[in-house]
Amino acid sequence: MFAQHFPVLPIVLPLIAAPLCILLVRSQLAWLFATVISALSFFISVDLLLTVLDQGVLSYALGGWQPPWGIEIRIDVASALILSVVTGISTLVLVYAKESIAKEIDSSLHTLFYTAHLLCLAGLSGILCTGDAFNLFVFLEISSLSTYTLVSLASDKRCLTAAFRYLVMGTIGATFILIGVGMMYMKTGTLNMLDLAALIAEFDSSRTLNTGLAFILVGVSIKLALFPLHMWLPPAYTHAPSAVSAFLASTATKVAVYVMVRFIFTIYGAEYVFYAMSMDIILLVLAIVAIFKCSFMATVQSNVKTVLAYSSVAQLGYMILGISLVSSLGLMAGLLHIFNHALMKGALFMAVGAVLYRTGSVDIKAFQGLGKQMPWTMAAFSIAGLSLIGVPLTAGFVSKWYLVTAALEQQDWVIAFLVLLGSLFAVIYIGRILEAAYLKKPAEHVDGNTIKEAPMLMLIPMWVLVLANIYFGIDTSLSVGAAEAASQWLTEGNSAASLNMGTVK
Template sequence: MTHSLVLLVVIPLIATPVCILLHKRLLIWPVVFTVSWITFYIACDLMLAVRDGGEIYYYLGSWAAPWGIEYRLDSLNALVAVIVSGVNALVISFARASIFQEIPEDRIYLFYCAYLLNLAGLLGVTVTGDVFNMFVFIEISSLSSYAMISLGKHRQALLAAYRYLIMGTIGATFILIGIGLLYAVTGTLNIPDLHTRLSAMETSRTVITAGAFLTVGITLKFALFPLHSWLPNAYTYAPSVVSAFLAGTTTKVFIYVLLRFLFSIFGTGNMFDIVSLDKVLMICALLAIYSGSISAIYQNNIKKMLAYSSIAQIGYIVLGISISSVAGLTAGIIHLFNHALMKTALFLCVACIVYRTGKVSLKSLGGIGKAMPWTMAAFVVAGLSMIGVPLTVGFISKWYLILSALNQEAWWLALAILTGSLITIIYVWRVVEAAWFRTPASELRSGKIREAPLSMLVPLWILVIANIYFGVDTGITAQMARQSAELLMGMP
């Protein structure tokens, strides 16, 4: 039995107290950096092992499932684990200078502790095969992200963190109620075991109620349209690096949790055919796409604009899921991966701008493209990717989404997706226009503002190149996504 599956969670968890013991600001970053790249290596290694549709099990304490807690890896959560650890490794490589500047010196080591806990929590949610264990990891990652958001420089960060805490805890408690009801019906907490027992019995009202609580709780956690009110402020006022990390990982992991519950536990027969949850999700997704994109147009704060655009992009992912065919799920899962690439890149660009200028409003950034050409060029490429221009990952997502819509002969859905992309052009263009086509402000012309340091540009550009690479060579992502989709739809 290989131990690497459990090491994925254990390594960041053990590194956390090590960080507290080290306490010295110069020593901590190398430790966190090493831990991050080790977890990324393990995740990639595991993904290659399950690439051909295999599964990896790990019984904690050698207690066989369903009695003990089981960690379980298939192609879906292998992909999510790679997304989380990959985004994390790049963000941490980027973070050093930005963190020094944005967080008070005596709190830096505490920040890195919260960060590692968050990573451990997210990876734990991803690999665990036990729903209660999942709840505990959800709370570990959520609690640490509230703490990280509250470290933002602006005093509004405190309010944003508080509101996220209230909403997040309500969501987590709903998840807990759902898990409790499921346990009352089946007497088990193991995911495959839950599925076998649920499909053997008739759908009772308790099961439906559990599904309702779980869906509301999980969608609250990843900010699907009517439940998204916590997200814009949380992303806007968090330290720049934290926004990049949360935008790239947290929402992705919770969408994965939704997929697990809806498909691997309840099965489409229960939730989609009886309650027609797919229709509800589709309406929410479309509203998310339009409300998110339109709100993004009116924002003057770039971070807030990107936060609203995240809501819209989450809409696209959920739209793919709600089509509930193999093609739709494939599109959703591909976009899950692709959105992590583009949104993290965009938030890292903003982090570069904040590092050099300290400003995030569109007005103060007129002509910044001339002072920081590499940063803004990265913004343009990642922005094009979000619009869905060919040769970028965004195009692949949109392509699969539209294809799956046309497969269902829902041409109006394809049209809605295209219109959504058109609105994306408007808000991306607003930044590009301000950065490249306006005359620089006097502060910028005096040459005080320089290009971001290399330690930030290299991780940023690795992400940007990944945006292009996975837009040209879709071999790995498409294969993993299709395999996961077939697995979720219960096809061999």
């Protein structure tokens, strides 16, 4: 009986827990409380994923009011997969944060950090679960406002400028999304996504709906940091506390990609967006430029967090590239890369945070000699870095394999070559860091004897993600199976997108 309420619990649990968390004066109690709540959300999310894979889409009517009159919680395979990633990463980051924020955030702000984290988790979960377009905007703002707070909590005052830039760009993006949703409502008179899909499909052409789509896609592109609307992301990830960088890089932009997928495939319909509006060409060009421009920017940075930030924008390019291929296999590859990139980038940012914890710096010079001084941390960074490059037996290889396969399926040899070529940039910027760690001696002013391995509470979640990178690079049954099921539902099983995707080019 209780299980029937599982679809709403990933939202309700952290949303109710957040105001309770701030009442906990002692930071250790707040940490334990937030971690338990996040862990419960994760276990519920995994159960929802398994249920959806077995039974199909889950619908939950809030307050017993049936849609479209009431607010609907609707969980499909795609949302359940990403929800499991978000709640799982959240739990690992909270375990990691206990030691990490001790040196990066003033002790008086620790409880605020855990409260904002829970609010952000509630917002991201709400975005993934809601079946109502306006409530998607509401949850987007809940997650965004808490994210601005999280970024601004670092002791480095440059975080305030980064958070303000993030706030300005995020507000513009949210405003665009709200205008787009308003135009859809003005034309259809409904906000329920299934209802919207059915009513929009009745229009052959509508300037109002076209304009609404344009506003939504631009707004979502800002939120997911699609080139050239990405300039808020590098400073935010660079100057935020390490635990925040790890959480946001693994979840926030991935959820925004899902929002784009949801509007394209479940509301407007892929045929309308890609065939009638030719958005596939636009997304394809922006994705390719993002891969090469931001990968190049990553190769010339000296701050390792900035390197990983630009890398994140480039990797988002791969996800959008998969969507722009307009095929079931391409969409599957994009969704799969959301899952795999969360694992690798979470581990990388955690490793960099551990280096900052011990050395007080994330400049590439601070990594010199750390292969011997912090062997477990650098081993984790190395494996996650190899996954980012796409080396076989890692999760990153699986993603890029399916991207290349999707391109070759459509005989786009150039796209397949560009995917492989983009990986060479990752070899350069990850290689520079590994060279400093393993082949260079510590700087003369650094006493190597004073640098020790990171605390266990930082190493354990880091290595959980590293081992997940290896496991999902070998056994792909769950990750690929879920991504394939999600892709098939979006391109074939969903009424708004019932078309043979291979022909829409």
